[in-house]
Amino acid sequence: MYAQLVETGLSKVQSIAEMGEEEQKFQARIDAGVKIEAKDWMPEAYRKTLIRQISQHAHSEIVGQLPEGNWVTRAPTLERKSILLAKIQDEAGHGLYLYSAAETLGVSRDDLLAALHSGKAKYSSIFNYPTLSWADMGAIGWLVDGSAIINQIPLCRCSYGPYARAMVRVCKEESFHARQGYDIMMSLAKGTPEQKAMAQDALNRWWWPSLMMFGPSDAESVNSAQSAQWRIKLFSNDELRQRMVDQTVPQAEYLGLTIPDPDLKFNAETGHYEFGEIDWSEFHNVLKGNGPCNSDRLRTRVKAYEGGQWFRDALGAYADKQAAKAQAA
Amino acid sequence: MSKEWPLWEVFIRSQHGLAHKHVGSLHASDAEMAVNNARDVYTRRNEGVSIWVVRAADIVASSPADKGALFEPANSKVYRHPTFFPMPEEVKNL
Numbered sequence: 001m002y003a004q005l006v007e008t009g010l011s012k013v014q015s016i017a018e019m020g021e022e023e024q025k026f027q028a029r030i031d032a033g034v035k036i037e038a039k040d041w042m043p044e045a046y047r048k049t050l051i052r053q054i055s056q057h058a059h060s061e062i063v064g065q066l067p068e069g070n071w072v073t074r075a076p077t078l079e080r081k082s083i084l085l086a087k088i089q090d091e092a093g094h095g096l097y098l099y100s101a102a103e104t105l106g107v108s109r110d111d112l113l114a115a116l117h118s119g120k121a122k123y124s125s126i127f128n129y130p131t132l133s134w135a136d137m138g139a140i141g142w143l144v145d146g147s148a149i150i151n152q153i154p155l156c157r158c159s160y161g162p163y164a165r166a167m168v169r170v171c172k173e174e175s176f177h178a179r180q181g182y183d184i185m186m187s188l189a190k191g192t193p194e195q196k197a198m199a200q201d202a203l204n205r206w207w208w209p210s211l212m213m214f215g216p217s218d219a220e221s222v223n224s225a226q227s228a229q230w231r232i233k234l235f236s237n238d239e240l241r242q243r244m245v246d247q248t249v250p251q252a253e254y255l256g257l258t259i260p261d262p263d264l265k266f267n268a269e270t271g272h273y274e275f276g277e278i279d280w281s282e283f284h285n286v287l288k289g290n291g292p293c294n295s296d297r298l299r300t301r302v303k304a305y306e307g308g309q310w311f312r313d314a315l316g317a318y319a320d321k322q323a324a325k326a327q328a329a
Numbered sequence: 330m331s332k333e334w335p336l337w338e339v340f341i342r343s344q345h346g347l348a349h350k351h352v353g354s355l356h357a358s359d360a361e362m363a364v365n366n367a368r369d370v371y372t373r374r375n376e377g378v379s380i381w382v383v384r385a386a387d388i389v390a391s392s393p394a395d396k397g398a399l400f401e402p403a404n405s406k407v408y409r410h411p412t413f414f415p416m417p418e419e420v421k422n423l
Contacts, residue, residue, distance in 0.1 A: 039392065041393070086373075089369075097370075100354045100355065103336070108333060109356055110333045165353075169353075173373075312358075316332065322359060323359075
């Protein structure tokens with residue numbers, strides 16, 4: 001999930017009896033499947049939670065460009081390079097759709113970016129891992145974008161109109177990302193023994209962090225229960241993670257690669273794969289800022305933003321000058 | 330401290346013959362840049378043949394609170410829909 005552990009600021013799920021008249025009407029609209037739009041009345045906690053969730057999602061798209069940017073100059077062919085550039089450009093686009101959706105809730109773009117750059121706002125844990133080989137471009141598209149799709153498809157039906165509409169656009173483009181990743185994995189898996197070993201190594205390193213993307217079990221979480229009531233979270237973390245494992249294991253089998261989990265087995269009765277324990281201490285550690293690339297990612301972002309300041313200022317000054325000229329004429 | 334670029338709403342016409350449709354918004358320093366950015370953000374896959382950009386601040390919108398007063402008068406006028414008038418089976422082309 002691109003948004004992990006989103007706080008609602010509430011200590012218990014709001015019951016109908018605790019809601020004021022406005023809020024009861026609001027909840028009734030959500031229960032009836034009516035979309036909430038920017039200018040509609042909404043509880044402050046709903047607005048704030050959405051700002052957190054959407055901006056975290058946007059930041060993930062923007063920071064998510066960095067691990068892939070690492071391989072643009074070293075893509076194995078011109079075609080692979082063009083595809084990778086197109087994918088990275090899409091990620092920038094996804095970030096922009098989402099920032100715009102967040103802005104409809106009354107927060108400014110500059111505030112959102114400042115929160116990212118100061119380290120106050122979170123982004124997905126997955127982007128704090130290094131991309132060590134070309135096979136990682138395959139593994140990221142296949143596993144990370146694959147997981148993102150599983151998370152994002154339900155969000156196309158979420159209660160907040162601008163977020164739902166942004167998700168529809170994102171999902172349309174995301175399947176290109178997953179497929180190009182699997183295509184890289186297929187080439188490597190069918191290649192030389194060294195290439196196949198490279199693909200297996202990438203799968204070994206990205207498998208567990210990809211399962212962690214969905215976040216820890218939230219069966220007991222007040223935040224998740226409240227978000228479910230607001231219909232900005234439609235399935236539990238465990239349900240989405242199970243979906244990811246169920247669809248990915250056969251894809252790995254096709255590639256002739258081994259999922260790095262000795263406990264993985266198919267349960268014929270449930271029709272689902274059972275998988276081993278996830279090391280949640282690693283997840284929490286990465287979230288706290290101690291992952292392999294946290295400081296590097298943030299430093300790169302801040303450097304790009306500050307380095308572009310003079311250019312943005314110049315464009316602003318030019319626009320002001322043109323506007324003044326037009327006024328005088 | 331530099332000021333934030335204004336917000337622009339983007340409208341795209343997907344094919345000749347169809348109306349422009351709102352697709353989203355973006356920030357740009359001026360109109361020319363807004364069109365260029367809209368091209369990059371909203372038409373990477375041949376989604377459009379024409380782009381309109383409008384400063385978000387220049388859009389006048391109806392207020393959700395006025396919804397009743399604005400739209401309720403139409404509710405009672407079902408006769409404006411052709412289905413209000415049932416036609417006999419044997420009468421054709423109506």
